[in-house]
Amino acid sequence: xxxxIKFSPWLDSSQKPYIQIQxxxxxxxxxxxxxxxxxxxxxxxxxxxxxPSGCGKTTLLRMLAGFEKITDGKILxxxxxxxxxxxxxxxxxxxxxSYALFPHMTVEKNIAFGLKQDNLPTNEINQRVEEMLxxxxxTDFANRKPNQLSGGQSQRVALARSLAKRPKLLLLDEPLGAxxxxxxxxxxxxxxxxxxxxxVTFVIVTHDQExxxxxxSRIGVMDSGNLVQVATPTEIYEAPINKDVADFIGxxxxxxxxxxxxxxxxxxxxxxxSNSIVFATQEVGASVEDEMWFAIRPEKLEISKVAPSHxxxxxxxxxxxxxxxxxxxxxxxxxxxxxxxxxxxxxxxRTKEHHLTWDDEVYLQWAPHSAVVLLS
Amino acid sequence: xxxxxxxNIFSLIVGFSFLYIPIILLILFSFNESRLVTVWGGFxxxxxxxxxxNQGIKxxxxxxxxxxxxxxTIATILGTIAGLVMTRFGNFKGRTLxxxxxxxxxxxxEVIIGLSTLLMFVALAIDRGIFTVTLAHITFSMCYVAVVVxxxxxxxxxxxxxxxxxxxxxxxxxxxxxxxxxxxxxxISGWLLSFTLSLDxxxxxxxxxxxxxxxxxxxxxxxxxxxxxxxxxxxxxxLVGVVTLGVITASLIGRRQKQQILKTQHT
Numbered sequence: 272x273x274x275x276i277k278f279s280p281w282l283d284s285s286q287k288p289y290i291q292i293q294x295x296x297x298x299x300x301x302x303x304x305x306x307x308x309x310x311x312x313x314x315x316x317x318x319x320x321x322x323p324s325g326c327g328k329t330t331l332l333r334m335l336a337g338f339e340k341i342t343d344g345k346i347l348x349x350x351x352x353x354x355x356x357x358x359x360x361x362x363x364x365x366x367x368x369s370y371a372l373f374p375h376m377t378v379e380k381n382i383a384f385g386l387k388q389d390n391l392p393t394n395e396i397n398q399r400v401e402e403m404l405x406x407x408x409x410t411d412f413a414n415r416k417p418n419q420l421s422g423g424q425s426q427r428v429a430l431a432r433s434l435a436k437r438p439k440l441l442l443l444d445e446p447l448g449a450x451x452x453x454x455x456x457x458x459x460x461x462x463x464x465x466x467x468x469x470x471v472t473f474v475i476v477t478h479d480q481e482x483x484x485x486x487x488s489r490i491g492v493m494d495s496g497n498l499v500q501v502a503t504p505t506e507i508y509e510a511p512i513n514k515d516v517a518d519f520i521g522x523x524x525x526x527x528x529x530x531x532x533x534x535x536x537x538x539x540x541x542x543x544x545s546n547s548i549v550f551a552t553q554e555v556g557a558s559v560e561d562e563m564w565f566a567i568r569p570e571k572l573e574i575s576k577v578a579p580s581h582x583x584x585x586x587x588x589x590x591x592x593x594x595x596x597x598x599x600x601x602x603x604x605x606x607x608x609x610x611x612x613x614x615x616x617x618x619x620x621r622t623k624e625h626h627l628t629w630d631d632e633v634y635l636q637w638a639p640h641s642a643v644v645l646l647s
Numbered sequence: 648x649x650x651x652x653x654x655n656i657f658s659l660i661v662g663f664s665f666l667y668i669p670i671i672l673l674i675l676f677s678f679n680e681s682r683l684v685t686v687w688g689g690f691x692x693x694x695x696x697x698x699x700x701n702q703g704i705k706x707x708x709x710x711x712x713x714x715x716x717x718x719x720t721i722a723t724i725l726g727t728i729a730g731l732v733m734t735r736f737g738n739f740k741g742r743t744l745x746x747x748x749x750x751x752x753x754x755x756x757e758v759i760i761g762l763s764t765l766l767m768f769v770a771l772a773i774d775r776g777i778f779t780v781t782l783a784h785i786t787f788s789m790c791y792v793a794v795v796v797x798x799x800x801x802x803x804x805x806x807x808x809x810x811x812x813x814x815x816x817x818x819x820x821x822x823x824x825x826x827x828x829x830x831x832x833x834x835i836s837g838w839l840l841s842f843t844l845s846l847d848x849x850x851x852x853x854x855x856x857x858x859x860x861x862x863x864x865x866x867x868x869x870x871x872x873x874x875x876x877x878x879x880x881x882x883x884x885x886l887v888g889v890v891t892l893g894v895i896t897a898s899l900i901g902r903r904q905k906q907q908i909l910k911t912q913h914t
Contacts (some may be wrong), residue, residue: 336813337913338809338811338812339814357812357817358809358812358813359812359813359816359817359821363763363813367806367809367810368806369804369806371804371806371807371809371810373807373810373825374813374907383816384811384814384816385814388814388815388816388820389815418907432810432814433813433814436814436815441752499714567842605910
């Protein structure tokens, strides 16, 4: 995956974006589904649109495919304005959430369908279908009908069918939504391998934040028709732009407080939860007495029964609940003011007792660089 | 399986007897040796042979088949289009009015349909004949096709159409290659339904036919006025047979299709 870290064309100003969504608005009657959205996606990216249902992510995808007309703005692919091109003439293919396999055709015919529309010679069609079947490991199922396939197999046929035409851009609408957890995780890696092998640009819509984190080069978090944040999975997780993003991606503890200025450690916040000043390294432009928040991920909150030697960034509470997750345990700690925070600790020792148990008095502490300062 | 109580069995027998004893009697007496319709004179198929000699009945049968075939085919095309439109275009303004207007002929008294079409033909000075009967049959059987197709389309996954477009298929080819094959069973059962409807229609045909376009039900009706003969029993039996076959085929197709839909939904 070291290649993936180096792959960051969005930081290179000499790179030309492959897909340019420019000031796109989509209205359904009175309802605005997409509100003046601008986004650049680069070649070979695995880009995720992530957001709660109704945020407009599927509408955006359907506009890329051509199934929804753009109310305002335009979309360019490889420099060409595709806004007015009907779906059957776009160099873009889509994998549907329901897979949409043609029930009256065999697996082979389903995959060949798009190629036949281009009037390719028969031997080339056969060769490409063969390649695709090998790619998704379904060679033995070529003559099955869709109703004789399992969910995972259907998903792979749908993928093969949408890739058969070697599109410039592949759109995936909740591609793994119908699969069970184990299969989904396995398929995520397969998708990444295929994407790397074929060098196709993928845009995927999902509401599953774990899935987006696993597969994407970048994630666009959407809410009410707007892009809230576009960044790599790491940035989204470690440096969310606001409380909503922090809360939507993974678990988070949010401490509310009043800004008390900077000192040599960093930002000082008077926390209502600890009734004291807490610190974060990150510096922000805010004026004293502004309301702001610290976001701390549960795994970055250290939990112990022993009082720390230093005196800042400490919260005291009692263990209310323990969720044993095998490799780690999640502790719900009730603070004196009644708020519950989550702390995660890896279970590194193979003992029955993890030294912490219900109703234990514990101290929660965090390093100043672990907290994210949020202004909204 | 639930057990039938004696009361249920009793009502079942009474109900079915009420429905089918007349038809069974008709079929039985079509195989009667005797010329007297109500007296059993032994088994014979001679009245079926006699039928073949009766030019009037043969002509009427031929007219009926022609009318039924042409009208059901055209009604199927129009009804399919209507059914597709009603599901495809979602909630456009006046949708309820339109769908109501499509279904109205199902509940409209046949006499009214017959009379109004007759008045129209007279007003337009169209000579009545096979052509006018066919037209009238198209109007009233089209709505049945529309209903069957619309109910199939309600479980049709629109992303199938989108997937075909997405793969480079033109909208028209998509209809021919994807939509039509998938809804074909519904279209066929719609055709069979309108074929049988046209086959046994008496009222509308009486209003809209002219000289030389007497249909079989009309012929039977006029023959009965001169007294019931075993020949009528025979021709009616054939008609019952054809209609039953049509209806059974249509419902079998419908059932198979339902099972297929269930099957695809389960996987």
